[in-house]
Amino acid sequence: MTRDSADPGAASRAATSSPALHPGQLDHLGKAVLLLARELWVTRDRLAILEAVLEARGIPVAEAIRDFQPEGALAERLAAERDALARALVATLAPENPA
Amino acid sequence: MDFLLRQKGRASMEFLVSLAKAAAPLAPRWTGELAAAGVSAATLPEDLDARHATVEAALAGSDAFATAALVGEFASVEHGRAAAAAFAESADVLAPRLRALEARGPARLEEAPDLVPPAYWEGVWFHRTTGGWNGHPEMGFIHGELIHRHYVARTFPGDIFAQRASVLALLPEGRPVRDICELGASSGHYTVALQRTFPEARITGVELSLPMLRQALRVANENGWPWRLVQAAAEATGLPDAGFDLVTSYILLHELPAEACRAVWQEAFRLCRPGGMVLMADVTPYRVHDRLGAWRADWLAKRGGEPWWRESATLDQAAAAREAGFVEVTEGGPGGAPYPWVTVGVKPE
Numbered sequence: 001m002t003r004d005s006a007d008p009g010a011a012s013r014a015a016t017s018s019p020a021l022h023p024g025q026l027d028h029l030g031k032a033v034l035l036l037a038r039e040l041w042v043t044r045d046r047l048a049i050l051e052a053v054l055e056a057r058g059i060p061v062a063e064a065i066r067d068f069q070p071e072g073a074l075a076e077r078l079a080a081e082r083d084a085l086a087r088a089l090v091a092t093l094a095p096e097n098p099a
Numbered sequence: 100m101d102f103l104l105r106q107k108g109r110a111s112m113e114f115l116v117s118l119a120k121a122a123a124p125l126a127p128r129w130t131g132e133l134a135a136a137g138v139s140a141a142t143l144p145e146d147l148d149a150r151h152a153t154v155e156a157a158l159a160g161s162d163a164f165a166t167a168a169l170v171g172e173f174a175s176v177e178h179g180r181a182a183a184a185a186f187a188e189s190a191d192v193l194a195p196r197l198r199a200l201e202a203r204g205p206a207r208l209e210e211a212p213d214l215v216p217p218a219y220w221e222g223v224w225f226h227r228t229t230g231g232w233n234g235h236p237e238m239g240f241i242h243g244e245l246i247h248r249h250y251v252a253r254t255f256p257g258d259i260f261a262q263r264a265s266v267l268a269l270l271p272e273g274r275p276v277r278d279i280c281e282l283g284a285s286s287g288h289y290t291v292a293l294q295r296t297f298p299e300a301r302i303t304g305v306e307l308s309l310p311m312l313r314q315a316l317r318v319a320n321e322n323g324w325p326w327r328l329v330q331a332a333a334e335a336t337g338l339p340d341a342g343f344d345l346v347t348s349y350i351l352l353h354e355l356p357a358e359a360c361r362a363v364w365q366e367a368f369r370l371c372r373p374g375g376m377v378l379m380a381d382v383t384p385y386r387v388h389d390r391l392g393a394w395r396a397d398w399l400a401k402r403g404g405e406p407w408w409r410e411s412a413t414l415d416q417a418a419a420a421r422e423a424g425f426v427e428v429t430e431g432g433p434g435g436a437p438y439p440w441v442t443v444g445v446k447p448e
Contacts, residue, residue, distance in 0.1 A: 008356075009223035012231075012404035020168035022160060066105045066188075082113055086121035094125060094166035 025093065032092045039085060100200070100244060100321055102193060108185020112249040115178055119254040122170040128163035133391075140389035147385075147409065150394045151401075168402070175403055179228040182245045183235055197240060197317060206319030208312055211330040216307055219356050219407060220332075227404035232285075232308035239314025243286025263292040263349055265433040266380040266441045270345070274445075276300050280343040280370050282333035282363060283307075283351030287315030287326075293347070294324050303327045303343070305336050334362035336370065344375045350439070352381040353400075353411040360414055364423035371446040377425055380439040385412045387437050420444045 021029060054061045070078055104112065133139075136157040143150045158164040186193065224231045232238055252259055270276075276297045284290050284304030294302055304326055306312045312328045319326040331337050333351060346367040352360050367377045385393040393412075400408035417430045425444030432440055 007222075008219075008406040011401065012224040012227055012406055013222070018402075020172050021165045024160060025162060025165055028162065066107075067103075068106065069103055069109075079113070079117075082117040083120060086114070086117035089118070090121040090125065090166060090170065093169065094128070094162035 021093075028093050028095065032089055035088065035092055100196075100317065102196075102244070103189070104185050104245075104249070105188045108181070108188045109249075111181045112178075112185060112245075115174055115181060115250060116253045118170055119174055122167055125163040125167040125170075129158055129161050129167060132161050132163065133157055140391040143390040143394060145390070147394070147397055150390060151398065154394055154398075171399075171402060175227045176229075178246060178250050179226070179241070182241050182250070183229070185249075186235075186237060186241050186245060193240070194237075197237070197313075200317035200320050201313060203320040205323065205325040206316050206328060207325075208316045208328045209330060210309060214307070214330060214332075217332055217334075217359065219359055220307055220354075223406055224404050225354060232311055236310060238308070238310040239286045239312070240317075243288065243311065243314045243318075247288070260288065260292070262433075262439060263289045263380075264296055266349065266378065266439055267292065267296045268433060269429075269431070269441050269443055270376055270378055271427065271443065271445060274344065274374065274376055276344050276376075278343045278372075279303070279345045279347065280305065280336070280338065282336070282346065282348040282367065283354070284315055284328065285311045287318040289347075289349035290315060290326065291318060291322075292349075294322075294326075300345075301325070301327075303329060303338065305329050305331050305333055305338070307332055334359055334366045336366060338370055340369055341372045341375075343370050344372055345378065346370045346375070347378040347380075349380045350382070352379055352416060353405065353408045355411060356407045357410045357414045359407075360411055360416065361419050361422070364416075364419045364425070368423040368425060368446060373446055373448045375446050377420065377444045377446070378441060379416065379420075380441045381416070382408065382412055383432075383437045383440045384416070385409075387440065416440075416442045 051061055103109075133154065138153060138157045143153055220231075222231070224234070226242075228234060228238070228242065230238075232242070235241055247259070277300055279293055279297065279300050279302045281290055281293060281302065281304045284306045285308070287304065290302060290304050294300070302324070304312070304315055306315070306328070307330065309330055312330055315326065315328055319328070329336065329338070333348065333355075348363070352363065355363065364377075364379075367379075371377060383396065385396065388396060396412065397409055399405075400412075417428050420428045420442055421444070424446065426447055428442065428444040430440065430442045432438060
């Protein structure tokens with residue numbers, strides 16, 4: 001920020017700036033990682049089953065999924081579920097009433 | 100330009116937006132914690148570094164503050180990487196469209212292959228974008244279109260595109276605007292606002308980054324606008340004296356150290372015709388904030404890949420305009436808002 005540093009741009013290239021979390025949040029962080037792992041597995045399991053069911057019925061879906069643009073009710077449903085997941089993550093990291 | 104993202108890139112960008120929205124309610128929580136700790140604008144010290152120390156000590160055990168910092172840190176680095184990956188996923192469709200738009204005309208781009216970028220620019224990853232503005236050959240599209248439309252416009256307060264046009268209402272009335280020079284034109288967002296506000300004006304855009312200028316070229320060509328786009332530093336454009344009725348920039352000055360800001364004002368004065376105008380829109384000066392607001396701006400700048408923000412936001416830009424020779428200098432925001440902060444002046448006849 002100031003001319004004190006010989007390389008003022010160094011912070012802009014840093015992989016991370018000063019630490020954000022404090023030691024008391026490590027348990028929260030662990031819970032957030034487990035929550036993410038659960039959500040990720042549910043999605044992977046569902047995708048694998050979905051593709052297998054469709055392929056078994058002779059419907060190739062990989063390219064169709066890649067190019068599909070959600071609209072209307074599906075887009076709204078996805079947005080609501082995505083927002084809820086993000087809120088759950090934040091609430092887990094920063095609980096209103098820490099246990 | 101209209102474009103679609105494929106599934107991975109689309110979902111990845113959408114998730115970052117949701118994460119930013121989810122973290123937004125943390126700010127009032129940690130602000131309340133700060134107040135409960137007895138820290139306020141009235142109690143914070145004058146020195147900015149001491150202010151950082153005071154706030155960080157008061158919030159050392161705050162889950163809300165730490166999580167807001169974590170999400171901000173993650174998003175500031177990942178939005179650029181996610182956008183670059185989204186571009187790669189759709190490059191087979193997008194790249195030919197970009198090449199065709201570059202070749203279409205009527206705009207023209209004047210490259211400067213021997214340009215030596217200023218020391219304050221070279222090696223800085225502005226906005227923590229990996230590699231800086233030249234860090235990807237398609238950074239102009241990735242940052243100017245993909246990030247702005249799929250991330251910034253959905254997370255930044257207000258209508259970022261309308262803001263660019265709103266500042267032009269602060270220009271003095273009754274003066275002709277036939278030739279415009281935009282300094283720091285980037286990928287052309289403000290240039291679009293200029294052309295739409297002054298449809299008959301001839302526009303010259305000056306920018307250091309070639310990938311950014313290529314995107315501005317596509318925007319101009321798609322709309323049929325004959326922009327002249329010049330690769331150069333804003334303080335050393337190489338353009339002739341007194342060629343413009345309006346010299347202007349939008350969100351350029353906070354990316355420059357103080358002496359470069361002063362040099363830009365002097366270059367603007369040289370480029371202006373007698374009776375011509377200058378308008379520079381930028382971040383809110385720290386003196387306009389209270390001490391807490393200035394601390395927060397400085398905290399975000401420190402973490403957001405903005406090495407010159409403090410220098411620029413503590414420089415009296417209106418005084419720099421007067422020192423360069425401009426008169427009738429005024430400053431303030433559209434409708435009295437503190438952002439964007441607009442400094443306007445006139446070159447004496």
